[in-house]
Amino acid sequence: MDAKELQPIKQRYGIVGNCEALNHALDTALQVARTDLSVLITGESGVGKEVLPRLIHDNSLRRTRKYFAINCGSIPEGTIDSELFGHEKGAFTGAIGEHEGYFGAADGGTLFLDEVGELPLSTQARLLRVLESGEYIRVGSSEVRKTNVRIVAATNVNIQVAIRDGKFREDLFYRLNTIPIKMPPLRERGEDILLLFKKFAMEIAAKYQMPERISLSAEAEEVMKRYKWPGNIRQLKNITEQMSILMRESRIVTPEVLSEYEIWPTTEEQGLVRVSHAGDAHSYQSEREMLFQMINALHREVSELKQQLSTMSVSGKMSTTVPVSPATMVPVVPSAIIHPHQTEAENGHADATPYAEEYVEESLSIDEQEKRLIIKALEKNRGRRKKAADELHISERTLYRKIKEYGLEET
Ligand SMILES: Nc1ncnc2c1ncn2[C@@H]1O[C@H](COP(=O)(O)OP(=O)(O)OP(=O)(O)O)[C@@H](O)[C@H]1O
Ligand SMILES: [Mg+2]
Numbered sequence: 001m002d003a004k005e006l007q008p009i010k011q012r013y014g015i016v017g018n019c020e021a022l023n024h025a026l027d028t029a030l031q032v033a034r035t036d037l038s039v040l041i042t043g044e045s046g047v048g049k050e051v052l053p054r055l056i057h058d059n060s061l062r063r064t065r066k067y068f069a070i071n072c073g074s075i076p077e078g079t080i081d082s083e084l085f086g087h088e089k090g091a092f093t094g095a096i097g098e099h100e101g102y103f104g105a106a107d108g109g110t111l112f113l114d115e116v117g118e119l120p121l122s123t124q125a126r127l128l129r130v131l132e133s134g135e136y137i138r139v140g141s142s143e144v145r146k147t148n149v150r151i152v153a154a155t156n157v158n159i160q161v162a163i164r165d166g167k168f169r170e171d172l173f174y175r176l177n178t179i180p181i182k183m184p185p186l187r188e189r190g191e192d193i194l195l196l197f198k199k200f201a202m203e204i205a206a207k208y209q210m211p212e213r214i215s216l217s218a219e220a221e222e223v224m225k226r227y228k229w230p231g232n233i234r235q236l237k238n239i240t241e242q243m244s245i246l247m248r249e250s251r252i253v254t255p256e257v258l259s260e261y262e263i264w265p266t267t268e269e270q271g272l273v274r275v276s277h278a279g280d281a282h283s284y285q286s287e288r289e290m291l292f293q294m295i296n297a298l299h300r301e302v303s304e305l306k307q308q309l310s311t312m313s314v315s316g317k318m319s320t321t322v323p324v325s326p327a328t329m330v331p332v333v334p335s336a337i338i339h340p341h342q343t344e345a346e347n348g349h350a351d352a353t354p355y356a357e358e359y360v361e362e363s364l365s366i367d368e369q370e371k372r373l374i375i376k377a378l379e380k381n382r383g384r385r386k387k388a389a390d391e392l393h394i395s396e397r398t399l400y401r402k403i404k405e406y407g408l409e410e411t
Helices: 003-013 020-033 051-058 080-085 121-133 159-164 170-176 192-207 218-226 232-246 255-260 284-311 352-380 385-392 396-405
Strands: 039-042 067-071 110-114 135-137 144-146 150-155 179-182
Touching: 003 020, 003 051, 020 051, 020 179, 039 051, 051 067, 051 110, 051 150, 080 121, 121 135, 121 170, 159 170, 192 218, 192 232, 218 255, 352 385, 352 396, 385 396
Parallel strands: 039 150, 039 179, 067 110, 110 150
Antiparallel strands: 135 144
């Protein structure tokens, strides 16, 4: 099936994206839908695995029969066997009546076992049996029952590691993995990130009747594509929603806005941006890019240090080594080294003050860089504020406010 043929399916299930790996996953799902083969969907958390089992069921010969989606990770270990395979009356304390269980109820249909890696080993043995022979036994019974259920399972844990650690049965893995489908992580989906962003921005704007949806500046698009997205589409959706609601002055998302949400471009080796010196290294554009990246790097370091400090003790054992930023080669020492409720003397750091001052200097230098950017933009556009604001991807109002803030009225 080519990309065009997949379009109606994508529309029906609200699937956005056109990258090869996504199309391949959808194509495989549709190909196997009409068979009874077990399918194992793998992929990191938040990549969008949950849409596939429904798509498989709806396109199978079982489409008129029952479909159940069960999250194996959310059912307590003590009741999971009874939930899946049913129980007899009096099988355990509290089993007042008999219970059919999903394998009985879904006879002729499809069961989606989400987070299958979370199943306890004893349940895995029962599952293997029903997959191999269609036979199962209710809890508290000795009667063998038959069922005809198609299994689609999903997991975001590395099953190979679980097998190695003795947490997942290898034979069950092979049985489930008859048809493997891998959903790609967002960071490998190229332009899809921008399409997804647009979809979520439009949805939230429509939901709250906002006059304008948020959109990305050209630089922000690059940042989005080069960020690693550990939470994948779920994270992108959450962040887009947050920005849609919180951005009031300007509806254009810039790299600075993204940095407030901890979205940074990363390189493979060090996770930090390298400044590109391609082309005219002294041009305004490359200088501006460089400053953006420095600001981003500084923001990130400060928040990382804040995080580290929240878990650190201030008992006086702390190393006095000043951390050095690999990106900027600037020592960055947060003021929080001094406990807010302690004086310096109590804190035992006679020399703590310089640290705090250095931190203040750093944050000032971010302002300084912003100020320089604004001066440059105004100079370049001969004082025309609208043009300067456009170039900086900020609203005229924000520029006006910043001009006042930095005392640049004469520029
Ligand atoms: N291609 C897509 N187009 C639009 N929205 C998507 C797409 N893929 C996923 N989503 C949305 O992203 C969110 C996360 O998807 P989903 O719940 O399927 O993740 P998952 O892979 O099951 O993650 P986990 O392993 O953590 O359960 C959902 O809100 C879903 O609607
Ligand atoms: Mg899921």
